[in-house]
Amino acid sequence: MAIRNIVKHPDPILREKAMKVTKFNSNLHKLLDDMKDTMYPANGVGLAAPQIGISKRVFIMDCGDEYIEAVNPEIIEFRGEQFDNYPEGCLSIPGLQGNVRRHDWVKMRAQDRDGNFYELEVDDLESRCIQHELDHLNGVLFIDIADKVFPAKEEEEGV
Secondary structure, three states, X not given: OOOOOOOOOOOHHHHOOOEOOOOOOHHHHHHHHHHHHHXXXXXXXXXXHHHHOOOEOEEXXXXXOXXXXXXXXXXXXXXXXXXXXXXXXXXXXXXXXXXOOEOOEXXXXXXXXXXXXXXXXXXXXXXXXXXXXXXXXXXXXXXXXXXXXXXXXXXXXXX
């Protein structure tokens, strides 16, 4: 396990659509473990593989309730809207935050590190985090879709 460098905007990999994971093996397990080792010391609540320079459809998150690994994730259902209850930040765009309109509740379908499918229903901050990380897998950054972008408070830089 290792701490990886976090790719910063405007690195072009942040604008690419990440590739689907087809091999569920020790390389994927190492990637997930390295992402976890990278996210926590950076004070993030989510991290997508492109943010460490790997074009794979993988993200991790921990908004305080539980640690989640998502491989080939997709939102299969959503409802409601949230806007300014949590300003978004990003480990790849330090120093900025933004107000982004997101669904208040989502149902995600993904695979775990061994390829097993699961579904997860979340709301509030967890919903926002899933949508933010999925955007990373599609080459979209919060600054692209924010209604307003502003300087981040130092203690609130990650989503």
